[in-house]
Amino acid sequence: xxxxxxxxxxxxxxxxxxxxxxxxxxxxxxxxxxxxxxxxxxxxxxxxxxxxxxxxxxxxxxxxxxxxxxxxxxxxxxxxxxxxxxxxxxxxxxxxxxxxxxxxxxxxxxxxxxxxxxxxxxxxxxxxxxxxxxxxxxxxxxxxxxxxxxxxxxxxxxxxxxxxxxxxxxxxxxxxxxxxxxxxxxxxxxxxxxxxxxxxxxxxxxxx
Numbered sequence: 001x002x003x004x005x006x007x008x009x010x011x012x013x014x015x016x017x018x019x020x021x022x023x024x025x026x027x028x029x030x031x032x033x034x035x036x037x038x039x040x041x042x043x044x045x046x047x048x049x050x051x052x053x054x055x056x057x058x059x060x061x062x063x064x065x066x067x068x069x070x071x072x073x074x075x076x077x078x079x080x081x082x083x084x085x086x087x088x089x090x091x092x093x094x095x096x097x098x099x100x101x102x103x104x105x106x107x108x109x110x111x112x113x114x115x116x117x118x119x120x121x122x123x124x125x126x127x128x129x130x131x132x133x134x135x136x137x138x139x140x141x142x143x144x145x146x147x148x149x150x151x152x153x154x155x156x157x158x159x160x161x162x163x164x165x166x167x168x169x170x171x172x173x174x175x176x177x178x179x180x181x182x183x184x185x186x187x188x189x190x191x192x193x194x195x196x197x198x199x200x201x202x203x204x205x206x207x208x
Contacts (some may be wrong), residue, residue: 020064020094028099035088036100044104050112050163057109062155063101068094069179080179111159114202119195123203126196134191139200147207158207165201173197 022028033042036055041047044055055063069079070089078086089097114120128145130138139157143149147158157165171177172189180186189197 020098022102023093023095023099025099025103028096028103031092031096032100032103036104039084040104043107045107045110046161046164047110050161051167052161053164054109054112054160055104056107057159058105058156059149059151060098060101060105061152062149063104064098066179067092067097067101080177109159111208112161112205114205115162116198116202119199120203120206122196123199123201123206126200127203131191131196136188136191139204143204147204157204160204162198162201162205165204166197169197169201170194 032044036044039046039049039052040055044058046052046054066080067089070082070085071092072078092100126136127139130136142154143157147156147160149156149158168177169185169189169192172180172185173192175186178186192200
């Protein structure tokens with residue numbers, strides 16, 4: 001009960017509660033291991049499909065927000081368009097989404113590995129110092145020096161699959177993903193080349 005209270009308090013501070021109380025952990029685990037497992041694995045480590053994100057160890061507040069954003073609520077349009085996820089979450093309540101977020105957050109991440117070593121130096125430079133000439137801020141400012149992110153606000157990227165990070169940065173750049181607060185990621189990704197995006201994705205995967 002204490003853990004649930006802490007999570008709900010944090011969600012309240014970020015405006016993400018939506019009057020949800022998590023379902024019984026056993027029910028959330030059943031959904032995770034029978035439905036979500038087909039793409040993300042039973043423990044959220046996405047063993048077979050690197051284009052899908054690792055969910056294990058991610059901040060529950062971030063996971064919950066994404067799940068909520070994948071579904072239309074109260075006649076409001078879907079905030080995050082993804083045909084697969086839009087269909088997958090259709091049957092689930094906010095209580096179940098919060099339970100799933102907590103379940104995956106409690107799993108231990110098996111970190112991904114970089115796909116290319118030769119651009120890690122470029123990724124490291126952008127991550128810690130940004131690209132001043134293009135007004136690109138350092139990724140570490142929001143996601144931390146070690147990629148742990150900031151709970152409630154910014155996701156953990158350390159050990160994330162580079163394929164997924166590349167897909168998301170390009171989606172932000174092409175305005176295909178639009179659920180980032182104040183268009184922050186869209187504005188940043190719009191200034192990044194494919195080479196820079198790949199370098200950042202590999203460097204994020206290398207972080208522990």
